[in-house]
Amino acid sequence: MRHFEEKIARKYKDFLIDNQLKNHNYIEAAYRARKWISKNTIQNKGIVITSKQRTIYQEVTGYYIPTLLQWGMREEALKYTHYLCNIQEESGAWLDGTQQRESVFNTGQVLRGLVVMIEIAPEIRENLIKGCDWLISNIDDNGRLVSTPGTVWSKSGINSELIHLYCLPPLRDAGIILGKKEYLDAVERVKSFYISQYMEDIENFNYLSHFYAYVLEALVDLGETELAAKAMKKIEKIQRIDGSVPAYKDCTWVCSTGLFQLAIVWFKLGNWDKGNKAFDYAVSLQNASGGWYGGYCSKIRLHNKTVKLHLLKETVSYFPDEEISWAVKYFFDALHYRENVEFENKASSFMDYISSDDGKFRVIYEQILEESKKKDRALDVLDVGCGKGRYLKKLYLKDPSNSYRGVDISHNVLKYLNNKNIKTGISSILNINYPDNVLDVVFATESLEHAIFIDLAIKEMCRVLKPGGKLIIIDKDNDAFEEKRYVSWLDPKELSTKQWLDTKHTLQILSKEGLTELETFYIPTGEGNMYRAFIGRKTI
Numbered sequence: 415m416r417h418f419e420e421k422i423a424r425k426y427k428d429f430l431i432d433n434q435l436k437n438h439n440y441i442e443a444a445y446r447a448r449k450w451i452s453k454n455t456i457q458n459k460g461i462v463i464t465s466k467q468r469t470i471y472q473e474v475t476g477y478y479i480p481t482l483l484q485w486g487m488r489e490e491a492l493k494y495t496h497y498l499c500n501i502q503e504e505s506g507a508w509l510d511g512t513q514q515r516e517s518v519f520n521t522g523q524v525l526r527g528l529v530v531m532i533e534i535a536p537e538i539r540e541n542l543i544k545g546c547d548w549l550i551s552n553i554d555d556n557g558r559l560v561s562t563p564g565t566v567w568s569k570s571g572i573n574s575e576l577i578h579l580y581c582l583p584p585l586r587d588a589g590i591i592l593g594k595k596e597y598l599d600a601v602e603r604v605k606s607f608y609i610s611q612y613m614e615d616i617e618n619f620n621y622l623s624h625f626y627a628y629v630l631e632a633l634v635d636l637g638e639t640e641l642a643a644k645a646m647k648k649i650e651k652i653q654r655i656d657g658s659v660p661a662y663k664d665c666t667w668v669c670s671t672g673l674f675q676l677a678i679v680w681f682k683l684g685n686w687d688k689g690n691k692a693f694d695y696a697v698s699l700q701n702a703s704g705g706w707y708g709g710y711c712s713k714i715r716l717h718n719k720t721v722k723l724h725l726l727k728e729t730v731s732y733f734p735d736e737e738i739s740w741a742v743k744y745f746f747d748a749l750h751y752r753e754n755v756e757f758e759n760k761a762s763s764f765m766d767y768i769s770s771d772d773g774k775f776r777v778i779y780e781q782i783l784e785e786s787k788k789k790d791r792a793l794d795v796l797d798v799g800c801g802k803g804r805y806l807k808k809l810y811l812k813d814p815s816n817s818y819r820g821v822d823i824s825h826n827v828l829k830y831l832n833n834k835n836i837k838t839g840i841s842s843i844l845n846i847n848y849p850d851n852v853l854d855v856v857f858a859t860e861s862l863e864h865a866i867f868i869d870l871a872i873k874e875m876c877r878v879l880k881p882g883g884k885l886i887i888i889d890k891d892n893d894a895f896e897e898k899r900y901v902s903w904l905d906p907k908e909l910s911t912k913q914w915l916d917t918k919h920t921l922q923i924l925s926k927e928g929l930t931e932l933e934t935f936y937i938p939t940g941e942g943n944m945y946r947a948f949i950g951r952k953t954i
Contacts, residue, residue, distance in 0.1 A: 423900075424900055427899065427900055427906070428899075430906035431899060431906045431909065433906070434906045434907060434909045434910060435909055437698075438694060438697075438907075438910045439909075439910060440697060440749060440866075440910045440911050441866055441910070441911060441913060443697050443700055443704075443745070444745075444746070444749060444866050444867070445704075445867075446700065446702075446703070446704030447700070447704045447705070447742045447745055447746065448485075448487075448704070448867070449704050450703055450704035450705045450737070450742050451478075451482075451487075451490070451742060453703075453704075454705075454739060455490065456468070456469075456470050458490075458493045459475075459493065459494070459497040460472070460475035460478075460494055460497050460498070461474055461475050461478050461494075461739045462739055463511060463738075463739065464733060464736035464737060464738050464739065465703075465705060465736055465737035466735075466736045467736070469513070470497075471511060471739060472498065472501070472508045472509055472513070472520055472524060473508070473510075473511070473517070473519065473520035473523045473524065474523070474739050474740050474743065475494050475497070475498060475524075475527070476494075476498060476508070476520070476523040476524030476525070476526055476527040476528070477523040477524075477526045477527060477740075477743065478491075478494060478527070478739075478743050479491045479494050479495055479526070479527030479528075479530060479531060480526055480527060480530045481743050481746045481747055481750075482494065483530055483531070483534075483845055484746070484747075484750055484842065484844065484845050485746055485750070485844055485845070485866075485867065485870070486844035486845060486867055486870030486871060486873065486874050487870065488534075488845075488874070488877075491527075491531065492531070492534070492535060494527065495527060495528065495531045495535055495538060496535070496538075498524050498527065498528070498541075499528070499538050499541040502541055502544065502545065503516060505544075505548050506521075506544035506545050506546075506547055506548030506549075507521045507545070507548045507549075507562075508520050508521045508524045508545070510564070510565070514564075515562060515563070515564040515565070516548075516562045517561075517562060517565065518549065518552050518559055518560070518561050518562055518565070518578065518581065519561075519565075519577060519578060519580070519581060521545055521548060521549055521581075522549060522578070522580065522581025522582075522584060522585070523580075523581070523584075524545060525542065525545050525546060525549065525581070525584040525585065525588065526583070526584040528541060528542045528545065528584075528588075529542060529584045529587045529588045529591065530587075532588075532591060539592075542588055542592070543588075543592065543594075546585055546588050546589075546592075546594070546597055549581065549585060550585070550596065550597065550600040553600055553603065553604060556607055557603035557604050557606055557607030558604070558607050558608075558611075559575070559578040559581065559604050559607075561575055561578075571620050571621060571662075572621060572622050572625070573621055573622065573625045574612070574615060574620075574621060574625070576608055576612045576615055576616070576629050577625055577628040577629060577632075578604065578608065579604075579605065579608050579628070579629055579632035579633065579636070580628040580629070580631070580632040581604075582601045582604055582605060582632060582636055583632060583635040583636060585597050585600065585601050586598060586601045586636070589601065601636070605636055605638075609638070609641070615629075616629060616633070616641060616645060617641075617644060617645050617648070618645075618648065619645075619648060619649060619652070619662075619663040620663075621662075622661055622662060622669060622672065622732060623659060623660070623661050623662070623668075623669045623672025623673070623675070623676060624661075624669050624671045624672040624675060624708075624732070626672070627672055627675030627676050627678070627679060628675070630642045630645055630646065630676075630679045631675060631678055631679050631682070633645075634679060634682045634683065635682075639683065642679060642683065643683050646676075646679060646680065646683060646685070646688075649676060650688055653688060653691070653692065656691070656695055657690075657691030657692050657693075657694055657695035658673065658692070658695045658712070658713075659672070659673060659676055659692060660712075661709055661730075661732060665728060666711075666712040666728050667709050667710060667711050667712055667728050667729075667730045668695075668696075668699075668709065668710055668712065669708060669709050669732055670696055670699050670706040670707065670708060670709065670710060670738075670741045671706070671708065671738060671740055671741040671744050673692050673693070673695060673696035674692075674693065674696050674741065674744035674745050674747070674748040675744050675748075676689075676692050677689040677690070677692040677693040677696065677748045677751075677752070678744065678747055678748050678751050680692065681748065681751035681752055681754070681755045682751060684755060684758075686755050686756070686759060689748075689751075689752065689755070690752065693748050693749070693752055696745070696748075697745070699713075700745075701737065703737065704742070705737030705738075705739075705741065705742055706737060706738065706741035706742065706745070707730075707733055707734055707735060707736060707737055707738070707741075708730075708732040708733025708734065708736065708738045708741070709730035709731065709732040709733060709734050710730065710734075711728060711730060712728065749866075749911075750842075752911075753823065753864070753911060754823055754824070757822075757823055757824040757826075757827065758824050758825065758826045758827075761824050761826035761827040761829075761830075762826075764801045764802050764827055764830075765801070765802070765804060766801075766802035766803070766804050766830050767804055768804040768805060768808055770808065770812070772939075773937040773938050773939045773945070774859055774888050774937055774939070774945060775805060775808060777886070777888060777937055777947050778805060778809070778857055778859065778886060778888070779808075779809060779812060779813075781855070781857075781884065781886050781949065782795060782809065782813070782816065782855055783813070785854065785855055785884050786813070786815075786816065789854065792815045792816050792817065793816045793817070793854040793855055794816070794817045794819070794852065794853045794854045794855075795809070795816050795817065795818050795819065795853070795854065795855045795856075795857070796819045796820070796821065796846075796848070796853045796855070796856045796857070796878065797818070797819070797820040797821075797857055797858075797859070798821055798841075798843050798846060798856060798857070798858045798861055798875060799821070799822055799823075799843055799858055799859075799860075799861025799862075799864070800820030800821060800822050800828075800831065800838070801822060801827055801861075802827055802828075802830035802831055803820050803828075803830065803831030803833065803836060803838070805857075805859060806818045806819075806820050806831065806833070806836050807831070807833055807836070810833065810835055810836060814835065817837075818835070818836045818837070819836065819837045819838070819839075819853075820836060820837070820838045820839075821838065821839050821840065821841035821846060821847065822838075822840070822841070823840065823841070823842045825840065828840070843858065843861055843862065843864070843865045843871045843874065843875070844865060844866075844867065844870055844871050844874055845874065846874055846875070846877070846878050848878040849878070850877055850878065851877075851878070851879065851880050851881060852878060852880065853878050853879055853880060853883060854879075854880055854883050854884070855883060855884050855885075855886065856875045856878060856879050856883065856884075856885050856886070857885070857886040857887070857888070858871075858875065858886075858887050858888070858889075859887075859888040859889070860888065860889055860890070861889075862887055862889050862915065863889050863890060863912050863913055863914060863915065864911065864912055866911060868913070868915070868919070868920065868923060869923045869926075872885075872887075872920075872923050872924060872927055873927055876927045876928075876929065876952055879952045880952070881952055881953065881954040882951065882952060882954045883951070883952045884949065884950070884951050884952075885924075885929060885948075885949070885950050885951075885952065886947065886948075886949050887915075887920070887947070887948040887949075888937065888945055888946070888947050888948075889914070889915045889945065889946065890914040890915065890944055890945060890946075891914060891915060891917065891936070891943065891944060891945065891946040892913075892914040892915055892916045892917070893917070893943075894914070894942070894943060894944045895914045897942070897944075898941075898944060915946065915948075917934060917946060920934075920948055921934060921948070924948060924950045928952070928953040929950030929951060929952060929953065930950065930951050930953055931949075931950060931951045932948075932949070932950045933947075933948075933949050933950075934946060934947060934948045934949070935947055
């Protein structure tokens, strides 16, 4: 009887794993979307408007930059940045979609890109200042961010200048970075105007979900979380059981980018369930190309199959047959915030102790010790995805002469690392907040598996290494997956974004990045040959 029950349990686990990998595989979706960006970037300068409108969209190119940077596409982010600075109008503005008129909203979105690149590319400082100065020059005495001539806002409940709120977070960030109080004061004036004059439209879903979500995300970013949460409560009431939200409150079709944006707002508000359902539905709409049309006829997901509701007579009015570039951007943003919320919620369950006899720790410690003896000096060591810092704390106890640092995407998890001798910061493995060539040793233990883009994560870790520095990766080996698929701690749902490393592929990436002295080996543990180490040295 017990053998029969175990057999049934295994078959059920197989079903859950297969279902997750086939129907909820965000890793594959991300690779397709990444290819879409590459295919639709024009001359390495900027992103197209749509799959059919093959000209660079200044607005979207601007707000793509933070997304590219966050996902390890740093070189692309730099190219977009320099292109936008080269085409900036003399006034400081950027142009609308027709590329004929200066645009308040579009300028605000370009500033989103420039403000995150100012430390990486300090030469763009004057471009950032000119853009911010031009933007605040359009604020009237009431605090309204007045549209430039030629901009016409819809009267039919599609859009509104209320989305100017989405211009404020980059202006605020620029004010903080550049030390310009006038920018911060301007943000408060404009925010107060729109909240006081547009409360009806803020609290109610009166526009296309894409444009409405601009407003709600801006409110969250500007600290107005209660107001945004109140509005999202009404969205919750119309969210369908499959996670979809109609493009308008009184229609049946859905807006792809609106779904991703609403998911972002839910994630930023900490609502995992609602956000994940909207995100999962939107991902299911992805075209084979890796992109998304602006709108889709209503479909219901039944038993992981998508069924179109043919009986509903509806007309999709938002890019029904063109793949819009901003949908891919918001897919990546939603996936990023989804991972953040997941780790924040799991922070308390992470281990905070590791034994000196642990095989994984011994590899890290011995490699650092060997490197220290070879260089005959103290080392700068970084743990990428450090969690509660169990490796770092143990390393410091055994050899406090080195400088130890740790980065992780979770604020909650870093709270446990309360050692004043260990420097910590918020960073992802794809976007490490350190300059080029500054660290002697970078190690990642069971964090690369969460990176989605293994190649870009390795590239990013190599970037911060000094020439001659050492990279150490320890993670689960893909060859052991089949053996471990039935263990209780393997959660099939995690396979949407978590991958076990393929040895051959990982070595190819390390080699491509110019690492030498490559070696890989299994690390003996009580769980058998499950963990593999990859070690290499950055080319001098």
